[in-house]
Amino acid sequence: MSAFEAFVTVHQYQLAAIPEDLWLPLFMKLGEDYLDAGNYVELHYGDPLDGYSLHAKGDQALKKHSEIFLVDHAWTTQPDNAHKELLENPKLLERLENLMDIEADEFEEEESEEEELEHDDEAVKTVASQANVSYDKAKEALEAEKYEIVNAIMRLTMDEDFKKESERLQDQVLGQLIASGKAQEKEDKVKQEKEERRKERHAAWLKERVDNVCDKMWSYLQTYSYSVLKQDGQPETQTAWYINDEVGSALCHSSDPNTMCVPFIFSRGASGMIPYTVMFPIKDIASGEVMTCDLVPKNLERPLDKAAYLLAFENRILPGQEGGTQDEIKKLSKEFRDKLDKQTYQPSVGLPKTNCSNELKQRGSDKPILVYTTTEFVRRNLSNSNFKLTDDRSQADIIWSSQDFTEWDSLKSGQLVNQFRYENCLTYKQQLADLIQKTYGSPAWVLPTYNLNTQLAEFVGDYLNNDGDKEDEQKHYENLWVSKPWNFARGIEISVSRNLSKLIRQHDSPTPKISQRYLVKPCLYNNKKFDLRYIVMLTADGTVNVYKMFWIRLANKKYNIDDLDDYEAQFTVMNYSNFPMTQLDYKSFIHNMEKQHSITWKSVQDSINNAIRDVLLAAASEEQPLGLVDKNTSQSYESFGMYGVDVMLDNEYRPIIVEVNFSPDCTRACEYDPQFVNNVFGATFGDQKGLEAFNVL
Known part of the structure; x- marks a missing residue:
């Protein structure tokens, strides 16, 4: 060859x-x-x-x-x-x-005199008045004395003999200082401070240049x-x-x-x-x-998607090849938002129901329920005598998997599995957004969200409709969007930006993404951002149970919208990073929130519960591919789901559903509450003691 x-x-x-x-x-x-x-x-x-x-x-x-x-x-x-x-x-x-x-601007190597001297009009007037001289003479004296007001006044008021004696004494003192080395020490300190100021200015100059390139x-x-x-x-x-x-x-x-x-x-x-x-x-x-x-x-393929995409390529489009105007894109987005705003929805739970749970409940402690699990926190913390662990999945009554379960056809009649077959409608961000848009439209408990693969023009139009012009810089300043991968967790590949070109080009990311409006005015705890993780169960009969204990994830630094690159100020997920994590007990959090914000937490919690219920009931009511219900399958098994629902509050204490997470890691939950796993398993079968740990919605 x-x-x-x-x-x-x-x-x-x-x-x-x-x-x-x-x-x-x-x-x-x-x-x-x-x-x-x-x-x-x-x-x-x-x-x-x-x-x-x-x-x-x-x-x-x-x-x-x-x-x-x-x-x-x-x-x-x-x-x-x-x-x-x-x-x-x-x-x-x-x-x-x-x-x-x-x-790029040239770097100014030397500090100008104007930077070194503090030109103060009031100081000049004070010297002129006290020394009884003109404004210009007072200013000249101040500059000569490095803006030391007393020295400037003395310079202008001392007679010649006194000046000579003063200069002689100064020379004598200076000689003594030189001999002692203190003058050199002072000169070195001044040089060091000047060099540090230079380095700071150079770093700021370089950062500005890099920011400009990264923007473009x-x-x-x-x-x-x-x-x-x-x-x-x-x-x-x-x-x-x-x-x-x-x-x-x-x-x-x-x-x-x-x-x-x-x-x-x-x-x-x-x-x-x-x-x-x-x-x-x-x-x-x-x-x-x-x-x-x-x-x-x-x-x-859609003409306005193409036109929206091309807005990322400033000065690279041949005149006449734009494919569509910004007004057309903005109109499309407004019509889309108006349609969502007018939508109403009443969920009607349609999950298939079987009797296997009742059969299992009737067994009693003399014949324990067999549990097969690949989840470590379940294996370590399930101590209820009504349940017994087994390594034989085929003989298990309950299968609890921390991975995506795929062997649906192998399940036997009466087996209970901790996943719904089509729960991607909740746990994939683009499918969750689709579910909410096609049921509730644009409820108050979600932020505007767009699938960048299918709704690019709608997203760009929303950005443009909410962007400020030259007279409204604040509106542009707050036109922030967060880009998230469809199916990643733990804060992976999440970024916040107001740069439209960058946001549009997230369409080209190898990991498909959504773009979601950024909550620029969140509720703060000690001036820091936070979100709340709730453990939520959806049972086979469509009941939504929210665990009363929740977890607070707190940013490490005070919220600062001016620095979007500061992870510790903008994000709250620290337990999967190299940053320290703040542990916060939920009861202390509630007490401090009521004290800091003069609110009653019960009303906030009720609104959070209602938002969580609405999300899960929409999934339980809708058929595939939108929701959980598969009318074409005659299943012999039963399912329930446990999810980690992340919630934020805006500055008016209204809940925002951020995302719904598959198979949440509850290791920390077990550390806070040793009965957590027992309560979850008990509540699955309607056990009163287990249900007491939940708000049953």
Whole structure:
């Protein structure tokens, strides 16, 4: 097999997007790392865009499929690491500023006199009055005396003989200071303080430059995916974000492009892989003509989704290729929100009912109920004599799994499992949002939420409808959104931003995401954000039970909307991070909340319970694929579900349902309440003692 044939074999899937006539020239250029695009194309500035655009050279016409060019990657990163990487690499930072047409201010190396001196108009007037001199003379004396008012007055009022004696004494004291070394010590201290001020100013200057690049990079970032082998030998797909070099980044968008631009990962065998972008004309391009590609992902089909997506690409869209106006996007979103606001709903629980629970209850202590579990906190804390652990799942009466249960067809008649077959409608964030929107519409206990895969235009329109103009900066300041993966927990890949380009480009994340309005005015506890974790059970007959004891997750720092990057101020989940976690007893929390906010907690708790009940009853009332009910299945087993429901309060003490979590880890619950597991199992079968630990809704 020739080297070219081996190249084709290894890269066949990537080559499928490239005309076969271009495979050999691509192979030759890759082998030599031959970047020859500059022989055929050139950058223009301000024509036809405000920034850079790419054109065929004035003396070069490009025929369709006639050439293929390698485009280098200027930067490959992960968005979470971008800020740190740029702080550590000034040359890369400067290159990206030039590529993105960002004009950075020069750093002022020396502090100006105006910064060092405290110009105080009242001080000047005081010296002028006391010394009986003009304003200008008083100011001149103050500057000479480093704004020491008393010294300035003495300077202006002492006679010449007294001045000479004073200067002699000063020289004498100064000589003694020099001899003692204190003068040098003072001079060193002044230099050190000046250097520290310089470092602070330089750090602030550098951070501002990095922030500007990180804000604008979303108009240039592209992605490619690749597989790596995990320790267990299984492949795992990872995604890299990259910015093309100056040539590739100057391509502008057109829905009718003349150029194809795709990532190409060149495998050099043992030498590793080198990422490029390959570019080739897919139409005849006249000399001097602007070169365009299609920046819109293929999975966006609705015209206004495409138009909304393109709002992320400032100054990279060929005039006339926007695909839709902002007014059209805003109108679509307003109509969507209006429809949700008018919606009403009355749940009618429709979960299938069987008698197996009653059969199990009647067994009594002489024949204990067998429990099979893969959950450690259940195994360690189930001590009720009515239950007995077993390692044989087939013989178990109750199956309690901490993983997604999949062997539904293997369940025997009368077995009880701690999961509903379709509970993704609650535990997947995009499905929970869909459930709520199609039942209640837009209830007060949820924040506006959008699936970025299917509701991109509605989200962007909502952002634009709530964004401030130049006269309303506060509205823009508070137009904050949090992006969350559909099915991750523990705060993984969650980010908060008001940058519309960044929010739109979350659509391209390898992990599908929702975008949810950020609660900018939360209720605070000691000036810190908090959320509340409730353990909630949904039984087979549609009863919702909320455990009376709940857990408070408290931010480590005071809430500060000015610093969105400070995790310890913006987020409350600390037990899965390297940050310390504040332990807070729920009874003490209630006492302090009532004292701090002059409220009665019972009314707050009632509204929380009502919101939780509404969420779970909607799931229990609706058929698949929206809810839990599967009318087409004649099941012989019975299900119940236990969920971790996270709730926040706004500054008017109204509950906000944040998310519903699958198979919550209740290890901490067992530490607070040793009877927690016994109460849960007892309540499952209607045992009065177990139910006393719950609010039965």
